[in-house]
Ligand SMILES: O=C(O)CCC(=O)C(=O)O
């Protein structure tokens with residue numbers, strides 16, 4: 286205890302000394318060699334970016350350690366009816382009280398587990414130059430080496446590096462994608478742990494009082510991902526953590542850990558060590574089954590290796606998850622809203638998307654809501670633009686010749702109506718999602734745990750409106766002036782219908798850009814609507830062409846439009 290006090294004082298004093306954290310984070314990230322690279326370079330002090338903030342260290346003093354033991358459940362013989370029932374009860378109690386338990390005799394051979402740990406060690410200890418090719422912050426890459434996925438957001442970096450293999454979006458894993466150092470072991474382990482997942486979901490379904498296959502039927506076992514953590518020995522373990530306190534945003538996590546220890550779970554406001562068991566696996570369940578806080582200590586002995594495997598629920602097709610209706614009663618009302626889990630949300634979050642709806646009662650991080658809103662706003666404002674096109678047509682028909690008995694006149698009316706129908710189709714009919722054609726250029730990085738924060742979201746949205754307004758005012762003189770000048774010039778040359786009939790294109794452009802640039806979902810309805818809009822646009826253009834010819838033949842058409850009135854004196858010197 287005394288030692289920790291001193292550390293707190295020391296680090297409080299240290300934190301007063303200013304340093305450019307962003308610059309140091311960037312330099313660390315640019316090295317692409319992670320925490321292992323620091324050790325290889327011989328650092329004997331923990332760099333400041335890893336040092337936990339003083340308030341956290343003070344908080345630490347209030348939480349005592351305990352010798353309580355995380356429950357251990359023996360899965361042997363569960364195929365027999367009575368044993369099965371007994372295990373279901375153990376799983377229920379452990380999940381409700383702890384949200385955390387270890388399993389032994391789970392059917393995965395010890396050799397598969399040992400080889401998996403060796404494979405992760407070999408991956409992290411291979412030639413750094415080879416390893417660097419996997420280093421990325423691009424969450425769209427299925428296989429990546431990352432050190433601290435939230436490096437630039439967290440208060441203190443964690444003392445660990447991670448190999449991450451994501452099967453969130455597509456279940457199929459091409460062996461060639463897996464680094465050679467752990468290819469065979471990872472493929473074998475993933476096969477085994479997926480099977481164990483099925484068994485655990487059956488036990489959890491029954492423990493919840495549901496049909497045996499309930500959780501697998503709603504595809505909780507889908508959306509899998511694999512992490513291979515490497516926690517190097519740390520010269521000053523009291524100052525940092527291997528993994529800071531968090532809860533997992535997955536339905537279920539299975540963690541394979543080596544014999545070094547360091548994983549702790551929060552139970553009754555105390556940190557409890559999860560004692561390593563050779564051949565054992567740690568299971569972390571969720572909510573009614575508690576989603577429990579846990580962390581990993583840094584250690585001056587190392588490396589420690591662990592392999593968490595997450596089951597986050599199906600992503601391939603959008604899927605609605607929510608409180609299980611069979612479990613809702615008057616006494617047990619739903620604590621969380623239903624939420625749609627789909628690929629687009631996975632892309633915009635770093636690892637799992639929004640399962641935290643269950644684990645911590647949240648939804649989307651305001652950052653994600655905000656980014657999504659920006660795209661949707663732009664879409665919606667474009668669709669509103671189409672009504673202008675229609676209104677301008679009505680207005681324009683007063684200013685220009687509209688002979689609905691002629692083919693071109695009919696084309697103009699039809700073109701406008703078809704355009705309008707296209708826009709309505711885009712708005713009202715969604716249809717199936719169009720298959721992904723490639724990775725978007727931009728995607729939104731986020732935290733693993735995404736929490737909805739409506740207050741923050743609303744404040745940010747209002748702030749966005751204000752800043753846009755300021756931006757408009759600032760650029761108004763130059764940009765708006767230019768835009769209006771060009772529009773007036775076009776109106777003068779071609780008339781208002783010609784100018785406004787291009788409005789539908791902006792909807793199409795926004796949809797195309799959002800799909801390719803931001804990785805937004807594209808629905809069949811948008812494509813069909815887009816095609817209809819283009820057909821309408823060209824009908825209108827063809828109709829307009831007739832006007833042009835008529836105008837050339839009869840230059841002095843009587844006009845009731847203010848545009849035309851302004852134009853007339855200029856044309857007649
Ligand atoms: O390394 C461990 O034992 C646990 C890691 C963990 O909690 C995580 O990756 O979410």
Ligand SMILES: [Fe+2]
Nearest residue numbers: 531532533579
């Ligand atoms: Fe975790």
